[in-house]
Amino acid sequence: ATPAPAENNKTNEQKTNTEAPPAADEPVDGGTITLSTFSDIVSLNPIFINDTSSGDVAQFLFAKLYDLNREGNVTAEPWSLAAEAPQVSEDGKTYTVRLKDSAKWSDGKPVTADDIIFTIDTVRNPDVGAPGISLMDKVDKIEKVDDKTVNITLKQVYAPFQYSLVTELVPAHVLKDVPVKELQANAYGTDPAKTVTSGPWKWTAWKAGESHTMDADPNYWGEVKPHIAQIFYKIYADQNTEVQALLKGDTDHISAIPVTQVEAVKANDQIDIIQKPGAQYEYLNFNFDPKNFPDNYGLFEGQKTRQAIAHALNRQGMVDNILKGVGALMNAPFLPDTWADPKEAAVNYDYNVETAKKLLAEDGWVAGKDGILEKDGHRFSFELQYNAGNSRREQVAAVIQQNLKDVGIEATPKGIDFAAWIDQNVTPGKYQALLLAWSLNTPDPDSESVFSSKYFPPTGQNSGWYKNEKLDQLWIDGYSTVDQNERKEIYKEVAKEISTDLPYVFLYQYGQAIGTGPRVHWAEEDRPEPSIGYGQYFHAIKWWVTDK
Amino acid sequence: MSTETEVKNPSAAGVAAAEEILIDVRNLKKYFPIHKGLLSRVVGQVKAVDDVSLTIKKGETFGLVGESGCGKSTLGRVILRLQGATEGEVLFNGRDIHEMSGKDLRELREEMQIIFQDPFGSLNPRFLVKDIIGEPLRVHRNMSGKEIDERVVELMEMVGLDASRRNRYPHEFSGGQRQRIGIARAIALHPQFIVADEAVSALDVSVQSQVINLLMKLQKELGLTFLFIAHGLNVVRHISDRVGVMYLGKMVEVGETETLFAAPLHPYTAALLSAIPKPTPGRRQERIVLQGDVPSPANPPSGCRFHTRCPLAQAKCSQVEPLLEEIMPGRQAACHFPLVKGDS
Amino acid sequence: MAEKLLEIRKLTVGFVTDKGLVKATDEISLSIGQGQTVCLVGESGSGKSVTSLAVMRLIDYAGGVIADGSIQYHGQDLTVKSQEEMRHIRGNRIAMIFQDPMSSLNPVFTVGEQIAESLRLHQDMSGDKAWNAAVDMLRMVGIPAPEIRAKQYPHELSGGMCQRVVIAIALACKPELLIADEPTTALDVTVQAQILDLLRKLQSELGMSILLITHDMGVAAEMADRVAVMYAGAIVEEGPVEEIFSHPSHPYTIGLLQSIPGFEGERGRELYTIQGTIPPIGQLPTGCRFNPRCPHAMDICREKEPFDFLVGEDHRAACWLFEDRPVALVDGRCGRDEVKRA
Amino acid sequence: MTEYLVRRLLQSVLVIFLITVATFLLIHAAPGGPTQVMLSPGLSPEAMAQQKANMGLDKPLPVQYAKWVGNLLQGDLGYTFKNHIPVGDLLWPRMMNTLILMGVAWFVSLVIAIPWGIYNSTREYGLSDQTSSFISYLGFAMPSFWFGILLQQWLSLGLDWFPLSDMHSRGKEGDIGDLFMHLVLPVSVLALGFLASYMKYARASMLEVLDQDYIRTARAKGVKERKVVFRHALRNALIPIITVIGLDLPILVAGAALTENVFNWPGMGRFYVENALAREYSVLMAITIVTAVIVIIGNLLADILYAVVDPRVKLGGKGGKAA
Amino acid sequence: MSEMKVEVHAVTGNDPLLSVPTGLPPEPRDPSTEKLSKRPPGPWRMLWSKFSRNPYAMTGLVVLTFFVVMALLAPWIAKYDPSRIDMMFPNLKPGTDGHLLGTDELGRDIFTRLLYSARISLLIGFSVALTSVIIGSIVGAISGYFGGWIDTIFMRFVDVMNSVPTLFLNILVLAIFSSEIKYMIMILALTSWMSIARLVRGTFLQLREMQYVEAARAIGVSSWGIIFRHLLRNASFPIIVNATLMVGSAILSESALSWLGLGIQAPATSWGVMLSNAQEFMLVDKLQAVYPGLCILLVVLAVNFIGDGIRDALDPRQSMSKTRRRLKQWRKNYSKSGN
Numbered sequence A: 001a002t003p004a005p006a007e008n009n010k011t012n013e014q015k016t017n018t019e020a021p022p023a024a025d026e027p028v029d030g031g032t033i034t035l036s037t038f039s040d041i042v043s044l045n046p047i048f049i050n051d052t053s054s055g056d057v058a059q060f061l062f063a064k065l066y067d068l069n070r071e072g073n074v075t076a077e078p079w080s081l082a083a084e085a086p087q088v089s090e091d092g093k094t095y096t097v098r099l100k101d102s103a104k105w106s107d108g109k110p111v112t113a114d115d116i117i118f119t120i121d122t123v124r125n126p127d128v129g130a131p132g133i134s135l136m137d138k139v140d141k142i143e144k145v146d147d148k149t150v151n152i153t154l155k156q157v158y159a160p161f162q163y164s165l166v167t168e169l170v171p172a173h174v175l176k177d178v179p180v181k182e183l184q185a186n187a188y189g190t191d192p193a194k195t196v197t198s199g200p201w202k203w204t205a206w207k208a209g210e211s212h213t214m215d216a217d218p219n220y221w222g223e224v225k226p227h228i229a230q231i232f233y234k235i236y237a238d239q240n241t242e243v244q245a246l247l248k249g250d251t252d253h254i255s256a257i258p259v260t261q262v263e264a265v266k267a268n269d270q271i272d273i274i275q276k277p278g279a280q281y282e283y284l285n286f287n288f289d290p291k292n293f294p295d296n297y298g299l300f301e302g303q304k305t306r307q308a309i310a311h312a313l314n315r316q317g318m319v320d321n322i323l324k325g326v327g328a329l330m331n332a333p334f335l336p337d338t339w340a341d342p343k344e345a346a347v348n349y350d351y352n353v354e355t356a357k358k359l360l361a362e363d364g365w366v367a368g369k370d371g372i373l374e375k376d377g378h379r380f381s382f383e384l385q386y387n388a389g390n391s392r393r394e395q396v397a398a399v400i401q402q403n404l405k406d407v408g409i410e411a412t413p414k415g416i417d418f419a420a421w422i423d424q425n426v427t428p429g430k431y432q433a434l435l436l437a438w439s440l441n442t443p444d445p446d447s448e449s450v451f452s453s454k455y456f457p458p459t460g461q462n463s464g465w466y467k468n469e470k471l472d473q474l475w476i477d478g479y480s481t482v483d484q485n486e487r488k489e490i491y492k493e494v495a496k497e498i499s500t501d502l503p504y505v506f507l508y509q510y511g512q513a514i515g516t517g518p519r520v521h522w523a524e525e526d527r528p529e530p531s532i533g534y535g536q537y538f539h540a541i542k543w544w545v546t547d548k
Numbered sequence B: 001m002s003t004e005t006e007v008k009n010p011s012a013a014g015v016a017a018a019e020e021i022l023i024d025v026r027n028l029k030k031y032f033p034i035h036k037g038l039l040s041r042v043v044g045q046v047k048a049v050d051d052v053s054l055t056i057k058k059g060e061t062f063g064l065v066g067e068s069g070c071g072k073s074t075l076g077r078v079i080l081r082l083q084g085a086t087e088g089e090v091l092f093n094g095r096d097i098h099e100m101s102g103k104d105l106r107e108l109r110e111e112m113q114i115i116f117q118d119p120f121g122s123l124n125p126r127f128l129v130k131d132i133i134g135e136p137l138r139v140h141r142n143m144s145g146k147e148i149d150e151r152v153v154e155l156m157e158m159v160g161l162d163a164s165r166r167n168r169y170p171h172e173f174s175g176g177q178r179q180r181i182g183i184a185r186a187i188a189l190h191p192q193f194i195v196a197d198e199a200v201s202a203l204d205v206s207v208q209s210q211v212i213n214l215l216m217k218l219q220k221e222l223g224l225t226f227l228f229i230a231h232g233l234n235v236v237r238h239i240s241d242r243v244g245v246m247y248l249g250k251m252v253e254v255g256e257t258e259t260l261f262a263a264p265l266h267p268y269t270a271a272l273l274s275a276i277p278k279p280t281p282g283r284r285q286e287r288i289v290l291q292g293d294v295p296s297p298a299n300p301p302s303g304c305r306f307h308t309r310c311p312l313a314q315a316k317c318s319q320v321e322p323l324l325e326e327i328m329p330g331r332q333a334a335c336h337f338p339l340v341k342g343d344s
Numbered sequence C: 001m002a003e004k005l006l007e008i009r010k011l012t013v014g015f016v017t018d019k020g021l022v023k024a025t026d027e028i029s030l031s032i033g034q035g036q037t038v039c040l041v042g043e044s045g046s047g048k049s050v051t052s053l054a055v056m057r058l059i060d061y062a063g064g065v066i067a068d069g070s071i072q073y074h075g076q077d078l079t080v081k082s083q084e085e086m087r088h089i090r091g092n093r094i095a096m097i098f099q100d101p102m103s104s105l106n107p108v109f110t111v112g113e114q115i116a117e118s119l120r121l122h123q124d125m126s127g128d129k130a131w132n133a134a135v136d137m138l139r140m141v142g143i144p145a146p147e148i149r150a151k152q153y154p155h156e157l158s159g160g161m162c163q164r165v166v167i168a169i170a171l172a173c174k175p176e177l178l179i180a181d182e183p184t185t186a187l188d189v190t191v192q193a194q195i196l197d198l199l200r201k202l203q204s205e206l207g208m209s210i211l212l213i214t215h216d217m218g219v220a221a222e223m224a225d226r227v228a229v230m231y232a233g234a235i236v237e238e239g240p241v242e243e244i245f246s247h248p249s250h251p252y253t254i255g256l257l258q259s260i261p262g263f264e265g266e267r268g269r270e271l272y273t274i275q276g277t278i279p280p281i282g283q284l285p286t287g288c289r290f291n292p293r294c295p296h297a298m299d300i301c302r303e304k305e306p307f308d309f310l311v312g313e314d315h316r317a318a319c320w321l322f323e324d325r326p327v328a329l330v331d332g333r334c335g336r337d338e339v340k341r342a
Numbered sequence D: 001m002t003e004y005l006v007r008r009l010l011q012s013v014l015v016i017f018l019i020t021v022a023t024f025l026l027i028h029a030a031p032g033g034p035t036q037v038m039l040s041p042g043l044s045p046e047a048m049a050q051q052k053a054n055m056g057l058d059k060p061l062p063v064q065y066a067k068w069v070g071n072l073l074q075g076d077l078g079y080t081f082k083n084h085i086p087v088g089d090l091l092w093p094r095m096m097n098t099l100i101l102m103g104v105a106w107f108v109s110l111v112i113a114i115p116w117g118i119y120n121s122t123r124e125y126g127l128s129d130q131t132s133s134f135i136s137y138l139g140f141a142m143p144s145f146w147f148g149i150l151l152q153q154w155l156s157l158g159l160d161w162f163p164l165s166d167m168h169s170r171g172k173e174g175d176i177g178d179l180f181m182h183l184v185l186p187v188s189v190l191a192l193g194f195l196a197s198y199m200k201y202a203r204a205s206m207l208e209v210l211d212q213d214y215i216r217t218a219r220a221k222g223v224k225e226r227k228v229v230f231r232h233a234l235r236n237a238l239i240p241i242i243t244v245i246g247l248d249l250p251i252l253v254a255g256a257a258l259t260e261n262v263f264n265w266p267g268m269g270r271f272y273v274e275n276a277l278a279r280e281y282s283v284l285m286a287i288t289i290v291t292a293v294i295v296i297i298g299n300l301l302a303d304i305l306y307a308v309v310d311p312r313v314k315l316g317g318k319g320g321k322a323a
Numbered sequence E: 001m002s003e004m005k006v007e008v009h010a011v012t013g014n015d016p017l018l019s020v021p022t023g024l025p026p027e028p029r030d031p032s033t034e035k036l037s038k039r040p041p042g043p044w045r046m047l048w049s050k051f052s053r054n055p056y057a058m059t060g061l062v063v064l065t066f067f068v069v070m071a072l073l074a075p076w077i078a079k080y081d082p083s084r085i086d087m088m089f090p091n092l093k094p095g096t097d098g099h100l101l102g103t104d105e106l107g108r109d110i111f112t113r114l115l116y117s118a119r120i121s122l123l124i125g126f127s128v129a130l131t132s133v134i135i136g137s138i139v140g141a142i143s144g145y146f147g148g149w150i151d152t153i154f155m156r157f158v159d160v161m162n163s164v165p166t167l168f169l170n171i172l173v174l175a176i177f178s179s180e181i182k183y184m185i186m187i188l189a190l191t192s193w194m195s196i197a198r199l200v201r202g203t204f205l206q207l208r209e210m211q212y213v214e215a216a217r218a219i220g221v222s223s224w225g226i227i228f229r230h231l232l233r234n235a236s237f238p239i240i241v242n243a244t245l246m247v248g249s250a251i252l253s254e255s256a257l258s259w260l261g262l263g264i265q266a267p268a269t270s271w272g273v274m275l276s277n278a279q280e281f282m283l284v285d286k287l288q289a290v291y292p293g294l295c296i297l298l299v300v301l302a303v304n305f306i307g308d309g310i311r312d313a314l315d316p317r318q319s320m321s322k323t324r325r326r327l328k329q330w331r332k333n334y335s336k337s338g339n
């Protein structure tokens, strides 16, 4: 999981909320589609892709070993590099992957087992500094069976590993001689001419900060060829400009319409909107390290206190008013309607000021002179950090402030510039409470790295210094089990424990609206799917455009 | 090298020698560097005052005349140590003021004052008249506001100003009145010595005479000594006991007023005198009209600095620099061919 | 008496302020004969420059206005001419030099160009010819190496040379009348002597008339055929130069002459002074404008403005002391209009 | 004059040197400075040390500085921390875009402002003068980005007269007509700002010159009023205007940041903002230096122009209008 | 020194208002008839009397005063808490339900937020102007008075500051450091004092040649006494003009930075923040973007009118222009030389 900063994370979506997709009768070949975003790529070298824009562009340029289907299952699609679904050994530790014979790089060289080995070895080499290292660090060894087949053996049973195979490969023949330390600085990934790819489109031009041009590769190896001849990927200064461009017809497709503007965009009947919560959820995180509080007095030590806060927050109100209804309440770190959804197993905290007040009183908080609660001479007053510039989060922070005020807690929202904030507060775990979101890269429910005490700052992602031994063990149990039904039970247990102990107040799953202009068409089964990663371009190879 | 020009004994008449010397300027030089080039290197000097010696006796008025840019103001300023000297010394009551520092210098400021030419520029427009006149008292005397005010009234009456208007700003006063304010400020501390730098030049004739009268009156009453710088020769003649004539940073002639005006020794003095239009019609005298302009003090002519314009110049003049020497009793001139009686 | 070239009659020039018209000159009358030099003397602020600008009709650009009177030039009234008509007279038949030579020259043009411009404007000269004529002019005003100087910019010349250039510009078209507004005040005495000599020489060569404005009685004595003494916007005394200096009549003229320390006589005596200062325009006393400063002020002086009385041949003074003398007539009329005054 | 220029040149070099030092220090003193940004997060301490060494970040600051300046002198602006792209490759095209936008805006406003300002100086308080001063006031007081947004809403989204944003429509790169249409709105926004000051200065400077003695001399010569204005006054009036324009250069180079953001113009100002938010320090340093150099060169040009217009300058500092 | 710069921005010089003699009373006066005359109409009073006759300047003053008063009294005028969210009533139309200008997307009262924004925008405007005046005056005064190498150092420093676009500097610093209000004020001040420094320096270079400075020196007043007692007082009017205009530009800078997301951070609010928010809602409610923009426009206009009013009151030429106007009028009625 990576923190989801702002709207910066493209969500994936899923189904149209309007009637049918703008399906015209028959697909036509040719034409240009304009896609847009509001930040440029960093690098298209799949090993180093760590931001949404780069990820978006890579979707068109690189074929993946496996792809996800609409239900989020790992499959070998016609455009996937693998020929068939991975075969897992009895002990659940060895995965056999076989490549399609036809798969070729854009320079004409075949995609081989060496590419798989090179890619995985590179990613798991700590000297490389690949962001995806955690996906591959369970790998024990990789063996080349033949030119097209490898065996990947894990150190232990690790159920989420199948999702690690939904990955792009890099061409070993291009990169194998580059010293490991210079990989990142290599022009592969930043220079279109030097970036050998394997997908349906080729990267023909990059005007930094302006646009990318991708042209359909005439020598593409796949059986299914793309309809769209050219993808023009445009970079706007901000989301507002982007939305306006969509309305004006300057762009054909944007993947994140801010909730605040959805209504207005809907008013334009040319624009097709797909809106549904995506793979991300927002939360209020408590810090359990007393060093972050005055006099080292941790305000959030009491479980009842945390529960009281959960009761005090009008989460449904946030969903209804701020998210305009496009969101779902969550009580545990598992997305609603996935197989791991614990449903009632998790404790639900309804919006109830009285309960909240009662719980606070039980925990020893009494109202002080100014109406703010006090305990042992400490005022219940804390700073709630969030990243500046995200109006939705700003609004939520304001609502939280007010909700808490109603029960006698003083929260001071503070917006900080995202990059600085992550560097200085989030990563080192230095804050009192924060408001942030997780965007889930894979459909797997494993969240050990976020909640386990193994992952304390600054190296881990458990930035709130939360420690719960029972949970620590449950997470391990969860990923060490292969059977999905068994796993489901374990995660129910997790949900119960975590929703009682509340390291976070889980707020809601949310998503942004995908907007598409009148030129773009797809068959019903190829429509964008917000609930999976990069689902906004789901089956883009089968889309087509018309000039109307 | 020029010790001879140091006139310790300015007047042959024994009487003068007996008089107390207040200011004794010896070989005073003031050069301003000329910066030029990439690094502002000094590439030359404006020799604004070049080796000038003079003495001023207590109670006397020494007039200083010369064309614009010849160094009169600079000399006055250096004598007051408003600017440092490049070389030479200025003895005030026998003490070299350019050696003084700190407290002595502060005390010196009480003894020497200056009156300026520009009746607009010399008064701070944002100060009330009483603050302007009271400023020296505030700085030097530990007086209460009331005492200062009383003294200001006294001073204003002394210079003939309506003391009830001390609560006003200078822009409400006429040129002559402003000049009086400047004079009141200068005499506030009872100085012994005052440099009047073109104190009346900017005034209209009708007002000019008022101020001249005032200065003469104050000199009598307060026993002041004046260095009176002016380019109006008639005024200098009227007010000064002795007169010095400067040309291009050099003193070219010094003498008792009457005799100097009656029969100038230096051709330049003569030209200067004859150039002045006299208010007597029909007497368009044959005047000596000098050719050309004053040369630049940055690179003065060799030899006698006046030789480029001198109607009487000879070969020697362009080579040898004449020294200021006593030509006649009580009269000095720096000229190889002084106009001794009858041969003008 | 020489033929009149310019005749100023009851000229009133003023500035319009909040309080209405403030008069800088008040019904002044003055005439200049062919080849004559008339000096206008007076203290600062008495209205000398305003008068000269009015003659040139440049007063329009200075924010002033000719409120009354006429300026007859060759029988034409300049005050009713349009600026376009005036343009052909200015610089051509009437020329003017100003007080500060440095600022009177345009810093971005060579002096040669500035002289040639005049010639091109009024004499239809072509570029080359005008340039050569300009160089000739420079030579005429006594600038050495005129060919080189013509190509220089004003800032490269000394004050005295600039003034010569200004004179050259003024004289380029051989005007009939030269108005010189304090042409030497900014200069050193030795240079002043050169310039005055030059003016006199040129006058005799070109036969022009000069209206010379100065506040230096010495200059007036030396240059003028006639002298007019101005005080606070009015001409208080006017006459031939010898008359003015030998028999000054108006107390102001007398005061002026006496308060100047001379080159003869006793030094160090108390100088004669005129009390007080000149009143600013718009704040004139009633009656005679000089009465508050006048040692002879009588009752009538405080009440009624004096007429011009003839105090000698061709010599008038506006002072009640001469009430017994005949009233001076200007152009056959009363110098000051009693009816209007009352 | 040559000496004067050489002197100004040396002065400029000194200023550029100081700017490099200041920029370098500012950025290296920043919390979360380059060290943190450059290094990939989650590295082991050893790997981090290694990477630091790779990037030369372990050396003492003066050494790093020297290396950086050394590279700058060879035209190497460094590489982006994030993806190791030569900064120059990113910067130059954007600078061109900015120059196009600003150049047009600047030119348009000069062409309008100076003649108009001059005209107004001769017709003070007339209708035209009042109009121009109204525009000036608006130009000074209007937040440019707001004005831009309003124009977009009104003329582009509302009336659909002009494109909303960008520099060209897709596929129409190099089409001048298309570029022109895209320029109209942003240029209007920028030109309003420039107009405001140039008009004011042109008028003020002209009024001042018209009050000078030499103008009176020209009139006394009988010069036509039109010539008085255009021949005698104009050149003198241009002198201070040139200075103002010179001083405006930083705005010219950077001032588009806001407008570029509004109109999604791929220029340097927007690039700067993006990179400031992303803490791409090498880019920030590069832009700072490059703009400073442009500004300084521009000022130098202004000085040369100044010397051309004003003969007094040729004496090399003396005799000119000393400040 | 040989910069050829002409300080056109500057209102320099010993101000002409004071050196043009107005009505000189005749000198002989009977002291008995006149008691010690009252405090004269000092330069300030004279300035005011001219200023108050300028309709634009007075309008500016009224508008500015209005905004300042509204800002100061915000807690009493506004009925709502500026950050009070009322999710039941988002995006109300103006006038509904006692919300004068309606509510924003969170149901916050727009009018209230405008008032509280005014506090911050004005606070920043004035503090920045004040701080930069202090810095600029000190640097300029020292530089101009002492000259020499001090001047050279200071002026090179000013050159450095001037060569980097201010907006870039602000963005850089704000991106690196935190953007709290106090830092914001500091940063804006630190990037805007140069014009004042140049102005003061220019004025001082001119003033220090004045004879009254020499007179003060002759009296024995110390350098600091001359700088602070004599000169600064004379430079004060141009400084004030400049400072006034700076208030406007600081408000504009703040709004621009806030708009870019680098300035004031929520929940604090300023007009720039409101604009930035409103831009998201342009499609929903354009008026939300109009109010704060108008406020900025009005305040900055007002401030500039005031600044120009002061400048004009100090400028003798302005009276010339007025004269010309009066003259026209007069000519129409009387003139014989009318053309």
Ligand SMILES: Nc1ncnc2c1ncn2[C@@H]1O[C@H](COP(=O)(O)OP(=O)(O)OP(=O)(O)O)[C@@H](O)[C@H]1O
Binding pocket: B032, B033, B046, B047, B048, B066, B067, B068, B069, B070, B071, B072, B073, B074, B075, B231, B297
């Ligand atoms: N501070 C200075 N720096 C450089 N040169 C100076 C300075 N002060 C005076 N000078 C030069 O020194 C020379 C003498 O100047 P000074 O002011 O003493 O002349 P002056 O006789 O008083 O002239 P004026 O009659 O015009 O007052 C002039 O050439 C002048 O340019």
Ligand SMILES: Nc1ncnc2c1ncn2[C@@H]1O[C@H](COP(=O)(O)OP(=O)(O)OP(=O)(O)O)[C@@H](O)[C@H]1O
Binding pocket: C015, C024, C042, C043, C044, C045, C046, C047, C048, C049, C050, C051, C062, C063, C064, C215, C280, C281
């Ligand atoms: N443009 C103007 N607006 C208002 N008043 C003016 C203007 N020009 C001159 N005056 C006033 O008119 C009066 C006469 O001025 P003028 O310049 O003619 O005096 P002057 O005799 O030439 O004095 P000076 O010897 O100082 O040159 C003065 O009181 C002056 O203040």
Ligand SMILES: [Mg+2]
Binding pocket: B072, B073, B074, B197
């Ligand atoms: Mg002097």
Ligand SMILES: [Mg+2]
Binding pocket: C048, C049, C050, C181
């Ligand atoms: Mg005059």
Ligand code: NI
Binding pocket: D317, D322, D323, E001, E002, E003
């Ligand atoms: Ni200089």
